Amino acid sequence: MSQAWWLNPCKPIDHATREQAAERQQQLTKPAGSLGQLEALAVQLAGLQGRVKPSVESVWIAIFAGDHGVVAEGVSAFPQAVTGQMLANFVGGGAAISVLARQLLATLEVIDLGTIDPALNLPGVRHLHIGPGTANFVLGAAMTTEQGEQALQAGRDSVLRAVAHGAQLFIGGEMGIGNTTAASALACALLDCPVTHLAGPGTGLDVAGVSHKVQVIERAVALHASQRDDALQTLFNLGGFEIAALVGAYLACAQEGVAVLVDGFICSVAALLAVRLNPGCREWLLFGHRGAEPGHRHVLDALGAEPLLDLGLRLGEGSGAALAVPLLRLACDLHGQMATFAEAAVADRPA
Structure with a gap:
């Protein structure tokens, strides 16, 4: 195996700045804790960015795409051709994440790691051709192993481009027909949880379709059960190219010092894998939404x-995380722009 860069130490949190930000929160003209999770977000971002007044104006969104061989088992309501068609929609501006990226003034990067059409060549898409x-x-x-490491590196490379661009926040999205099956299989192996608790309708399976999907995942998890304690090998056994790229991206963000906003079910499975591989990355992960997939x-x-x-979302593409960006921005604005009791000449509560 090549040098395991993903095991390199993650950037430490700036605890001194985090404490200063927490102290500032206590001085703002509001009852302590009254802005709830927004206060904690601002303080967390301050520690990650090393700035008492953090900012998430510069956002980088990377969509990783790949096809899945398990679709041959009839686990998806959509044909595999949709993966490539959606890549064209992403760069054409017609997908949900394309609209959201425009509204957020975010940079949108689309990366094809390997679809069933090796001749696919779309302007504006990075085609890596790791495999069909x-x-x-x-x-x-x-x-x-070679393909898996290439996919991990693809995620890292996107983060390095984001860093060069001055990104303050990284969002990873995914596209790949069949990838809720891969994510459910990975979650089952990592959590030692029954497949029936994790597998859902994905892009729209009916009850019979979900039941069949459960059976397929159970067969796959049983086949690879002897290696389930090895997180990296489990990723290579049961994952997708796009899931591996997300894992690599999340780990690289933690190593480079860029906050991550994690999207839905598939991205959260990638986050779990990243934490299993390198627990220090957990502090760099924020979570955008709770999706509708049961797992x-x-x-x-x-x-x-x-x-x-x-919000009951189950689209993927990074859309749920993108929807949460305005909340992060407002949390930073409230933290940075509200007056303190002293500045506003407002009486503080008695000591």
């Missing part, structure tokens, strides 16, 4: 995560 999608993980490993709640619980929104 993953292999069917019911029959063997989803990807080789998302279990993964968030395992991460001790408190998501910002709960």
Whole structure:
């Protein structure tokens, strides 16, 4: 195996600045704690950015895409061709995340790690051609070690571009028909949780479809059970190229010192994998929303995560995280622009 960069130490939190930010919160013209989670967010971001008054104006959104061999088992309501078609929609500006990125004035990067059409060549998309999608993980490993490491590196490379761009916040999104099946299989292996608690309708399966999906995942998890204690090998056995890229991106963000806003179920599974590989990255992860996929709640619980929104979303693409960006910005604005009791000449509560 090549040098395991993903195990390098994560950047430490600036605890002194975090404490200063916490003290500032206590001095603002409001009852202590009255802005709840928004106060904690501002203080956390201050520690991550090393700034008493943090900011998340510069946002980088990276969409990672890849196809999945397990679709051959009939686990998706949509054909695999949709993955490539949605890549065109992303760069064409017609997808939900495209609209959100425009509204947020965020940079949107689209990365094709490997779809079933190796000749796909879309202007504005980074095509990496790691493989024609993953292999069917019911029959063997989803990807080789070399492919898995390439996908991890692709996530890291996106973060390095974000850092060079001056990004203050990183959002990863995903696209890949069949990827809720891969994410559910990974979550099942990592949490030792019954598949029935984790697998959901994905893009719109009916009850019979979900039942079949559960059976497929159970076969795959059983096939690879002997390696379930090895998080990296489990990723390569049951994951997707786009999930591996998300893992690499989250770890690189923690190493480079960029706050992450994690999207829905699939991205949260990638976050769980990142934390299993390198626990120091957990402090760099914020969570955008609680999605409708049944497995998302279990993964968030395992991460001790408190998501910002709960809107019944299940789109993916990074859309739920993008929707939470205005809340982060407002948390920073409230923290940085509200007057202190002394500045406003307002009487503070008695000591």
